[in-house]
Amino acid sequence: MKVKxxxxxxDATVSGGHYDSIVIDWVSDMAQDEVLRLSQQWITSQNFLTxxxxxxxxxxxxxxxIEPIEEAQL
Numbered sequence: 001m002k003v004k005x006x007x008x009x010x011d012a013t014v015s016g017g018h019y020d021s022i023v024i025d026w027v028s029d030m031a032q033d034e035v036l037r038l039s040q041q042w043i044t045s046q047n048f049l050t051x052x053x054x055x056x057x058x059x060x061x062x063x064x065x066i067e068p069i070e071e072a073q074l
Contacts, residue, residue, distance in 0.1 A: 003030050004067045009049065011060025027069065039066060 006025040012018070030038075042048050042064050050056050 001030065001032060001035075002069050003028055003035055004065075004069045006065040006067075007049075007062070008065075009056075009059045009062045011058075012056065013058040014053075015055040035066060039064075 004025065004027050006023065009019075009022045011020065012022050014022075045051070049059055049062060
């Protein structure tokens with residue numbers, strides 16, 4: 001299934017630079033169980049972003065929105 005991800009990070013430090021807000025969105029083709037696993041990791045891991053993003057050392061607040069999309073929306 002096609003899924004749209006929207007990652008919002010506020011008060012972030014990337015490679016020593018400060019950013020008030022960063023928004024990244026992308027579309028991916030994933031199985032439903034993969035989406036569930038990813039969302040569970042997001043909820044349970046305190047350092048989910050800093051462990052996975054090169055240069056990101058701090059995030060004040062963040063949110064990840066996961067939405068299934070229809071082929072017609074692409």
